[in-house]
Each structure stands twice: as C-alpha cells, then as structure tokens.
Amino acid sequence: MKSKLSELKPIASIRNRNEFHCLWHSDKLKQIRTFENKLIGSSEADKFFIEGFCVPCDQPVSFLVDMQVGGRKTEKGWVPNWRERLECPVCKMNNRQRLITTLIKQLLSPEPGNTIYLMEQVTPTYNWVVNTFGEHNIIGSEYLGPEYEGGICINGVRHENIEKISFDNAELDFIISNDVFEHIPNPSTAFAECARSLKKGGIMLMTIPFHSGSDKSVIRARINNGKPEKLLPPVYHSNPVSPGSLVFTDFGWDVLNMIKESGFSDACIDAYASEAFGHLGGGQLIFSCVK
Ligand SMILES: [Zn+2]
Incomplete structure (x- = not known):
C-alpha cells in the first residue's frame, strides 16, 4: 500500500434515523x-x-x-x-484515535497558520497533532475545576470550561472534541460557544456516545444550586485528569437539531469503515458540524 491511499472518505453521511437504518x-x-x-x-x-x-x-x-x-x-x-x-x-x-488524527491530517491546510482547538491536552491525540503540525497554531485544554479562569495554565495544562470558552469570536478554524459533550451540564450552551469561536465555514469534528435507538436525548443529571443532581443512576467515564466524569446527557437524534439551533449551518454524522486502514467495528461515527 502507498501513502497516496491515505485519503479516507466516509462510507455514508447521515442526517436522520432512516438514513442510519439504510447504512x-x-x-x-x-x-x-x-x-x-x-x-x-x-x-x-x-x-x-x-x-x-x-x-x-x-x-x-x-x-x-x-x-x-x-x-x-x-x-x-x-x-x-x-x-x-x-x-x-x-x-x-487505537482505532478511534487514529481515525480522528487521520481526519485532522486531511482537514489542515498545507499552508501554515490554521488555528485548531482540541478539547484535550494530556492525550496521545493532542501530542501527535502538536508534534506533527508545528506550522499550525495548536491549542489543547482540559477541564481542571470550577475555581479556574478559562485560558489559564496550571502546570502546563490549559483550563477551559466549554460552556464559557475564552476564545474570541471567529478565532478558530477547527475544533476537535472526543467524548466531551456528554459530560457538559448545558450542551446547547457549549455548542453555541463553539459556533461563536469558529470562523464562518469552520468545522467541528466531534464524537459522543450516541444512542441511535433514541429520538430524544435523555438528561441523566443537572446542576442544582451549583451541585450535580442525579436524575438517573449515575454513569461515570474515565478521564486523564480526574477520577471520573459524570455523564449528564445520553444523546439521541435530536442532538443534530440542537447543534444547528446553536449556530452551526449544518451537522451530519459521517460513518467510517476501512479494512485497509484498520477502522473496523461496524462503522465509526464522527459528527461533522459546519459553522
Ligand atoms: Zn501509527
């Protein structure tokens, strides 16, 4: 195999439950x-x-x-x-990390100077992007706690709260978000913040645990008087900077409209599968959101 094969295209771009069924x-x-x-x-x-x-x-x-x-x-x-x-x-x-880095490689312009924001910083994906694309402006962050101001660095790690990110309007060309939005109490606010920070035509690539059998998203937890209130039995995911992150939302199909109503002009789910590039597992789903 030659590297010119390295253009990876989705096997389908899905906008609703019926198209997902066909796939x-x-x-x-x-x-x-x-x-x-x-x-x-x-x-x-x-x-x-x-x-x-x-x-x-x-x-x-x-x-x-x-x-x-x-x-x-x-x-x-x-x-x-x-x-x-x-x-x-x-x-x-792994499969998921190679897929998103492949898509980043395809997104970034050959000309230097793109600004790309990854909602992660202490991960193999961030390290690979920073080491590979030094000619671009690469920004990563983690959520370090409610006591910190957005944009501050603690021991070399930048803090951001996605509901109130510290970027200027239209500062970013691309946003990459891997399994973050299910942990955000108000995802619509966070989607709106991402749309605000992107340039017109800018792209956010996102993965979330997606509940393809549900039309409506389910709220598992919310913030009440400044503290998480669990409405359903709590689910936690592991996280590189804390013992576990609480899941606030199980996303269903209405997430596509939620994204568009938050300031994106388009949102679809791209499915990727490739034996040659080691992307197995019945189709890997990446949400592609355009400002
Ligand atoms: Zn490799």
Whole structure:
C-alpha cells in the first residue's frame, strides 16, 4: 500500500434515523462485519494482529487486537472492543484515535497558520497533532475545576470550561472534541460557544456516545444550586485528569437539531469503515458540524 491511499472518505453521511437504518443494512457494512467475524473465528488466542496502513505513521503496520478495554467472551468466541483497540505498534494510537488524527491530517491546510482547538491536552491525540503540525497554531485544554479562569495554565495544562470558552469570536478554524459533550451540564450552551469561536465555514469534528435507538436525548443529571443532581443512576467515564466524569446527557437524534439551533449551518454524522486502514467495528461515527 502507498501513502497516496491515505485519503479516507466516509462510507455514508447521515442526517436522520432512516438514513442510519439504510447504512446499517448496507452491503459495505455487511462486508466489514463478515471480515470481522472471519478474523475472530480464525483466532484461538486472546489477541491477534491485522495487517494494514497507519495513516498518522504513513507506513504499513500490524494493528494489535486484544481483550483490553472491555473485550468479552461469547459462545461464538470473543468480541474485542474494536473502537478502543486496533492499536498501531508505532504511534500506539487505537482505532478511534487514529481515525480522528487521520481526519485532522486531511482537514489542515498545507499552508501554515490554521488555528485548531482540541478539547484535550494530556492525550496521545493532542501530542501527535502538536508534534506533527508545528506550522499550525495548536491549542489543547482540559477541564481542571470550577475555581479556574478559562485560558489559564496550571502546570502546563490549559483550563477551559466549554460552556464559557475564552476564545474570541471567529478565532478558530477547527475544533476537535472526543467524548466531551456528554459530560457538559448545558450542551446547547457549549455548542453555541463553539459556533461563536469558529470562523464562518469552520468545522467541528466531534464524537459522543450516541444512542441511535433514541429520538430524544435523555438528561441523566443537572446542576442544582451549583451541585450535580442525579436524575438517573449515575454513569461515570474515565478521564486523564480526574477520577471520573459524570455523564449528564445520553444523546439521541435530536442532538443534530440542537447543534444547528446553536449556530452551526449544518451537522451530519459521517460513518467510517476501512479494512485497509484498520477502522473496523461496524462503522465509526464522527459528527461533522459546519459553522
Ligand atoms: Zn501509527
């Protein structure tokens, strides 16, 4: 494989539940599922390797698939966590991380000077972007606590509250957000802040745990008198800078309208699947939002 193959395009751009249903039953996804089942069926051990091409590394590699991060056994064999595995031996990024870095590589202009904001800073994705695209203005942040002002740096880590980000209007070309919005008490406010900070035509790429079987988003928790109030049994996700982040929202299909009503001109869900680039797991979903 040559690196000129490294243009990764979505297999579908989805705007509603019916289009998602069509994708789910499409030949492309059936083909990917058959490939995945063959791999699982042919492996006796709890780990195996898949030959492919790592776009961030720009070279052929053997992606590692093992039982870590919630792989589970079934009567037919074991099922890996495809999204969190398929780890490249060189850059150590998994399926999800390689996909978003590939899309960043495709987004950034060959001309220097793009401003890109990642809602993460102590992660392999941020490190890769900073080390690879020194000619661009790369900004990352973490949420460090309610006591801090947006934009301040604590031990080299920048703090931002996404409901009140410290960027000027139209300062950013791109925003990258990986599994952040479900932890924000008022996601509409945060979407509006992102739209405000982007230039016209600027793009936000976002992943969230998406509940494709729900039309309406479910509020699991809210802020009451300055403290989180749990309306449903609490769910926490691990986080590089704190013991666990509470989930406030389970997003359903209404999130696309929520994004558009917050100041974006368009929002759709791009589905990616590629045997050659090690993007398995029945279609990886990336929300693509244009200011
Ligand atoms: Zn790699």
